[in-house]
Amino acid sequence: MNRDESTPTPAPDSATDLGTAATTTAGISVVKQSAQGAELARQHTLGGIYAFAAYLLWGFLPLYFLLLAPTGPWELVAWRILLSLVFCVLLLAVTRTWSRLGAIFRQPRILGLTALAGGLIYINWQVFIIGALTGHVIETSLGYFINPIATVLLAVLVLRERLRLTQWIAIGIAALAVLVIIVGYGSFPWIALTLAASFSVYGLVKKRVGPVVDAVSGLTLESMWLIPVAGVILIVVNATTGITMGTSGGLHALWLSLVGVVTAVPLLFFAAGARRASLTVIGLLQFIAPILQFITGAWILQEPMPFERWIGFGLVWVALTILTVDSIVHARRTRAS
Numbered sequence: 001m002n003r004d005e006s007t008p009t010p011a012p013d014s015a016t017d018l019g020t021a022a023t024t025t026a027g028i029s030v031v032k033q034s035a036q037g038a039e040l041a042r043q044h045t046l047g048g049i050y051a052f053a054a055y056l057l058w059g060f061l062p063l064y065f066l067l068l069a070p071t072g073p074w075e076l077v078a079w080r081i082l083l084s085l086v087f088c089v090l091l092l093a094v095t096r097t098w099s100r101l102g103a104i105f106r107q108p109r110i111l112g113l114t115a116l117a118g119g120l121i122y123i124n125w126q127v128f129i130i131g132a133l134t135g136h137v138i139e140t141s142l143g144y145f146i147n148p149i150a151t152v153l154l155a156v157l158v159l160r161e162r163l164r165l166t167q168w169i170a171i172g173i174a175a176l177a178v179l180v181i182i183v184g185y186g187s188f189p190w191i192a193l194t195l196a197a198s199f200s201v202y203g204l205v206k207k208r209v210g211p212v213v214d215a216v217s218g219l220t221l222e223s224m225w226l227i228p229v230a231g232v233i234l235i236v237v238n239a240t241t242g243i244t245m246g247t248s249g250g251l252h253a254l255w256l257s258l259v260g261v262v263t264a265v266p267l268l269f270f271a272a273g274a275r276r277a278s279l280t281v282i283g284l285l286q287f288i289a290p291i292l293q294f295i296t297g298a299w300i301l302q303e304p305m306p307f308e309r310w311i312g313f314g315l316v317w318v319a320l321t322i323l324t325v326d327s328i329v330h331a332r333r334t335r336a337s
Contacts, residue, residue, distance in 0.1 A: 047276025051285045055270035057262075059292025062132040062140065063300070064262060067255055071244045073129040075237045076259070079245065080125060083260025085223035091216050091264075092293070101217045111211050118200040118222035122229060124195060125263075131191040137297030138305065142181075143195030144290035145316050148283070148323060149174040150200040158204060166326040170319040177315035183309025215271030219264055283327055287320070311328040 068076060092098055104110055131140040153171055155161040163171075181189050209218070237243055246253050274282060294313075297303040 011301050041100050044278065044281070047273045047278075048281050048285070049106075049215070049273070050269045051277050051282055052288065054266040055285050056292070057266040057269070058289040060135045060296070061128075061262070062293060062296050064255075065129055065132045067257070067327060068252070069133075070248060070253075071256060072237070072241065073126065073133045074233050075243060075245075076133075076256075077122070077129050078233040078237070079256060080129075080263050081122070081223055081226045083257065084219060084263045085227065085260070086125075086219040087260040087264045088216055088223060092220065094290045095216070097214070097216065101220060102213055102223065104213055104217060107188030107212070110209060110212055113205055114213065114218060114221040115225045117202055117205045117209070118162040118225035119217070120205065121222055121228050124202060125196040127191055127194045127198070130193075134303070135303060136191050137293055137301055138303050138309075139189055139191045139297075140195060140291040141297060142197070142313065143192035143314065144190060145287070145313075145320060146174060146192060147199050148286065149319060150196040151203060153325065154200050154204055160326045164326060166322055168325070170323040173315050173319035177312045177319065181309060181312035184311065185306060213228035215268050219267055222299075246274040250256070250258060283324065284319035290317065 037124065065076065070080075092101060104114070126142075128140055131143075138233075149171055152163065152167055156163055178189065178193070206218070213221070234243060244252070245256055277285075298305050
């Protein structure tokens with residue numbers, strides 16, 4: 001018998017091969033997880049940068065609007081609506097994302113929510129610009145300081161969420177702050193409360209819309225719904241005080257024509273940041289805008305800050321500190337569990 005035929009060929013060591021394969025697979029998995037972790041960390045950092053840029057730009061908006069004198073608050077918000085729509089349409093054309101906008105038109109419920117969001121953001125824009133141009137920049141900052149507390153309160157009234165004790169304490173202190181300002185300062189802070197209410201409800205509506213509507217399509221639709229409002233405002237302004245666009249020099253016309261870009265860019269930055277950064281980071285960064293607005297009003301524009309108003313703001317800051325610490329502690333406990 002031939003030796004090659006009588007001696008069986010040794011079988012492969014299947015256990016060794018399987019072990020080697022498992023080790024290789026595990027190594028690849030570790031590398032992939034490491035790469036994914038690095039990419040996730042990069043995205044979180046990028047999200048924080050985007051959100052910081054958005055709040056930084058929002059913080060300096062009052063100064064930009066003051067550059068646009070003699071344009072009044074009503075004409076200014078009309079141009080803000082029209083030019084925001086123009087800018088968004090250009091973005092849609094450049095990015096070729098018309099299909100996303102078209103998909104929204106086939107969803108009546110979502111379309112209706114964008115119309116509601118448009119109405120709310122109009123109220124917010126109009127009141128903010130009135131405050132910025134009439135010497136109430138400090139009060140606009142109070143509105144955005146109160147906004148996180150108004151959002152928590154809205155969660156109770158609309159979403160039927162149950163609050164923790166510390167959240168109730170923060171709401172109570174904020175309510176006391178408003179009362180102190182009304183009684184001590186002698187005026188009802190309607191600008192601050194309107195800004196807080198409109199933006200918190202706007203946030204709730206955007207949450208209902210969810211990821212179905214991207215940032216550019218959302219702002220496009222919200223601006224589109226407000227076109228009739230802008231048209232009526234410009235007709236009334238033209239018939240009364242007169243439209244200032246093109247009548248106050250080339251530099252003024254340039255600044256005014258950029259109001260759509262100034263409106264849309266921070267909103268797009270915010271949308272990009274909110275998708276990437278954690279809620280804790282967004283929650284902490286949201287105080288940048290009202291802090292900058294407060295500094296602008298109190299130190300740059302020299303708006304009055306009597307003792308009673310300092311007490312009211314101090315109480316609001318205490319409430320926000322309690323709310324922020326509670327949110328951070330709760331987030332850490334949730335991750336740990």
